[in-house]
Amino acid sequence: MSSFHVRSGRGPKGDVFSVSKTWLSVELCFIILLIQAVTFPAAAAQNISGLQLHIREQDVVMDNGILQVTLSKPEGMVTGIQYKGVDNLLEILNEDSNRGYWDLVWDAPEIKRKKGEFDRMETTNFTVIVETENQIELSFTRMWDPSLEGKVVPLNIDKRFVMLRNSPGFYSYGIYEHLKDWPAFDLTNTRIVFKLRKDKFHYMAMSDNRQRYMPLPDDRTAERGQPLAYPEAVLLVNPVEPEFKGEVDDKYQYSIENKDNRVHGWISTVTDPPMGFWQITPSEEFKSGGPLKQCLTSHVGPITLAIFHSTHYSGADLILKFGPNEPWKKVFGPVFIHLNSLVNGGDPLKRLWEDAKQQMEVEVQSWPYDFPASKDFLPLDQRGSVSGRLLVHDRYICDEDLPGNGTLVGLAAPGDVGSWQFECKGYQFWTKADEKGYFSVTGIRPGTYNLFAYVPGLIGDYRYDAEVTISPGSDKDVGTLVYEPPRSGPTLWEIGIPDRTAAEFFVPDPNPMYINKLYLNHTDRFRQYGLWERYADLYPHNDMVYTVGVSDYRKDFFFAQVTRKTDNNTYQGSTWQIKFELDIVDKNNTYKLRIALATAHVSDLQVRINDLRASNPHFSTGPIGNDNTIARHGIHGLYRLYNVDVPGVQLVEGNNTIFLTRTLSTSPFQGIMYDYIRLEGPPSSKGNNLGFSS
Structure with missing residues (x-):
């Protein structure tokens, strides 16, 4: 060789x-x-x-x-x-x-x-x-x-x-x-x-x-x-x-x-x-x-x-x-x-x-290299490092702090929580924490940064409160950091895996007229062309209905909520239903609906609770996204998390339905992909599934 x-x-x-x-x-x-x-x-x-x-x-x-x-x-x-x-x-x-x-x-x-x-x-x-x-x-x-x-x-x-x-x-x-x-x-x-x-x-x-x-x-x-x-x-x-x-x-x-x-x-x-x-x-x-x-x-x-x-x-x-x-x-x-x-x-x-x-x-x-002659490329001895440990605390999962195993930890320009995914002008430096949550980010150019983290299996983003200033040769230890992911109460039900992608949901077989042989029987089957058209094939008249405790998101939750082409070559939106039962409802308290999106393209997601005909939605994202992930065979674009308050008075003991309506429909490529959906009960002292009937 x-x-x-x-x-x-x-x-x-x-x-x-x-x-x-x-x-x-x-x-x-x-x-x-x-x-x-x-x-x-x-x-x-x-x-x-x-x-x-x-x-x-x-x-x-x-x-x-x-x-x-x-x-x-x-x-x-x-x-x-x-x-x-x-x-x-x-x-x-x-x-x-x-x-x-x-x-x-x-x-x-x-x-x-x-x-x-x-x-x-x-x-x-x-x-x-x-x-x-x-x-x-x-x-x-x-x-x-x-x-x-x-x-x-x-x-x-x-x-x-x-x-x-x-x-x-x-x-x-x-x-x-x-x-x-x-x-x-x-x-x-x-x-x-x-x-x-x-x-x-x-x-x-x-x-x-x-x-x-x-x-x-x-x-x-x-x-x-x-x-x-x-x-x-x-x-x-x-x-x-x-x-x-x-x-x-x-x-x-x-x-x-x-x-x-x-x-x-x-x-x-x-x-x-x-x-x-x-x-x-x-x-x-x-x-x-x-x-x-x-x-x-x-x-x-x-x-x-x-x-x-x-x-x-x-x-x-x-x-x-x-x-x-x-x-x-x-x-x-x-x-x-x-x-x-x-x-x-x-x-x-x-x-x-x-x-x-x-x-x-x-x-x-060998990175960062020591041979580039430009003074603008900095070798290792002109850079710094940051180390520490990240733990996760979610009392509805465990009373003790858990190590952030596999957490992605990085430094990027100062900004809001999660702003790193929009950052373009500066540099970013990332690493993966070990099984005990320890991390070390090396080779960082001098400057002022925020330390960010994303924990697979948990929703939301972490940002260290203090800015981190790096100077040549510096080695900063930020100590033990604790991430408390968004949480108001115990999980009543959840759909999907919070991994920022829609990969775990149902991805259909492609139209046999439009295949790429590489992705037949492949883990990346979502890369096949034209999968957006398969939704109308599988749901020609009625939209998807998902029943908690009965349906399986791997088989019954379509990976993208897309438009449906009509007979006169126009496109229409869709309304998905999530059906679930509650044995007990606390009318005097508030429930929380967490909707994490893996991508969005020129869409407005509206949420209604138990009343599809309500003239005003309970919640609306407004027009969001220009990711174009659906046309480009991706399984995620930019991550978005919405936390929706649901007053107990809007829920009933017995059968309930959440309606997810995606509006704005003028092309086949408009749509959203969900990462994860969770309904939380009112705050309680213990992480149980009070009120949920499976």
Whole structure:
């Protein structure tokens, strides 16, 4: 295999075998390299000469003897990647500017395009930042001035590309800067794109259970594909390879959460040797929306993406909005483009993927890197850490505090409880607490933060009352924190699992005319196209009725409350019923209905108690959401929790019904997904199910 799992060398800050992280000793490096030399002879036989930089009239080439990367000068486009005898892994049928590039989408009052202005970020200046025997770092910049107002995004942009000695790949990171007194604008999307050769790369992988041979981009053309409800979804009616006939191709079927988006890419089995092209993201600190935010990965092209900021699965709530007097600077990345190959037999799909995962672990453990030359990227010794323990106290579950096992704990910009999922401009730093609730968040950039937490299995969000200030080298211990989740009384009944997704509810089989074979009999069956139409198939005339104590939410609670298409091609809302019995009702007290939503798209959820004909709902969310999760095959978008007071006088002893009406219905993609619903009785001294008849 042609890649070293242990990267030796750290440019100007280290020699050939220096590794700065304490977790990996020099001896361990040697052992791993020795194992590779025995297992993968090609790795031991590589050219390990020093780096070479070739500056030519229109481009520049970084070469470390393993691969050669060509970039246009001064535009900063990756025009070629030469590796293992293949002159260019990037799509040679494309123009030079359409192979490997950074881009963004921005908006301002003078822009007339509905979705903003697309900018491929062609730069105007080229500089060699580092050129040593161990590291090359190149800078491609575009500086903004008032003469460019309305023409390009008002940002200073610095795109960096780094190659290290003996490294099986290269790095890229970017620095964006908006100065005070510069124009206001909105930023909706920014990313790195690599478009690979369609004659070479046919197999895509993004996790152990999400990988497959993919259709060709030709299959999406008008001659071979039929556009469906939106441009990204195409039914393959006459594909080049007959095996794909009848499948739906849609890039949104391959989205993933930030916390799990570590490595994805493509494998070529037609090259000799077989090889892989992988995009590795060692940290999500620079990504928008926190660990649960979903982004695109790889898709038909073959294309691989490193998305830093987008509004997917969130909508306008995650647009980066800058005022005219708002200074801002942020570093996106670095990400690592890893190449590997197999020369001594075995299953290339399995072995190249496993090698990519091993390299990913090396990159994650090496974060934050110590080689980037920009002063804006801070190494570990200029960062700080926070540790502590989080316990959970819910007296209706247990009299004692319980450890927050598996809690996600993170630091983000100061804000309201749960504001981290909307945070875009700064950095976020997250970790998972151990089984006893202990946590340690490391590598935190200096600044002032709130400490947030989300506990799987519990509703709501936690925020530490005091702000946390991080300085270089600081190590703060916040002690033992106690989260008291929203609770007024004992649980009378509950539907679902409070995990911020609708995954546990009933997801129907897809229409056999619109399938993706990857997701047949798959845990992510919700990623199939057109499931929103299956609700009307299963409930053609009457809406869903769920009876507590009789129904099973895994089989009887549809995963999304969507619109229903009528015979005259319009759409109508729906009203779901939750039926339950109460033996005793405390008329003088208040009950509490907790409704946690996993996502919402242009909807108004209205709640009525025992009277569907009431002219005014007991509770209404008002218009909420622009997540577009339903169309994009997700199982959650932005989390929303509503706590509804229910006076005892509105309940009766015996049969009761809660009516959930979703209004606003003009398209098939409007709807909501529930995460969890719970009815609590009035406060009592003990956590029992007083008054509930199952």
